Amino acid sequence: MESDKTPQQIGKGMWLAAWLILMGILFVYFEDLIQEKYDPNHALSSDDSGEVILKRNRQGHYVAPGLINGKPVVFLLDTGATTISVPKKVADNIGLIGGYKQQVGTANGMIEVFQTRLDSVSLGGITLNDIQGHINPHMDSNTVLLGMSFMRNLEIIQKGNTLTLRR
Known part of the structure; x- marks a missing residue:
């Protein structure tokens, strides 16, 4: 069975996937940066030091x-x-x-x-x-x-x- 997709369409799909992955990584990175600025204590640990x-x-x-x-x-x-x-x-x-x-x-x-x-x-x-x-x-x-x-x-x-x- 032959694929109906041309090499150009496959290439465009690969570029789209790469951009989506890059955008996801940037979102996670900047979300952490923003949270650190507005809530730097979000990971406050509990210990018994008082x-x-x-x-x-x-x-x-x-x-x-x-x-x-x-x-x-x-x-x-x-x-x-x-x-x-x-x-x-x-x-x-x-x-x-x-x-x-x-x-x-x-x-x-x-x-x-x-x-x-x-x-x-x-x-x-x-x-x-x-x-x-x-x-x-x-x-x-x-x-x-x-x-x-x-x-x-x-x-x-x-x-x-x-x-x-x-x-």
């Missing part, structure tokens, strides 16, 4: 993966926040229940949140138990603000683009 070293992202923030009650979340460290502020949709996903309503002051004014207690909060190798937080129905992102109710228990050292947290 120390976590974070790199600042391109916007100047410290963002890192962590756990609330054993469920994965993304934290944005916020020394200006009194407590851990969990967006409502994240709270719903990890099974948090809101308690009393409370008024809190934010950069955008006063808002109403719901108090909650977090059984455990983990960042890298640091885990603290029974931490105060609140559920914030006004936050649109999936990022949890890791406030001072967690960080006040730690030594915080900032040098250059690095933040070190120690128990």
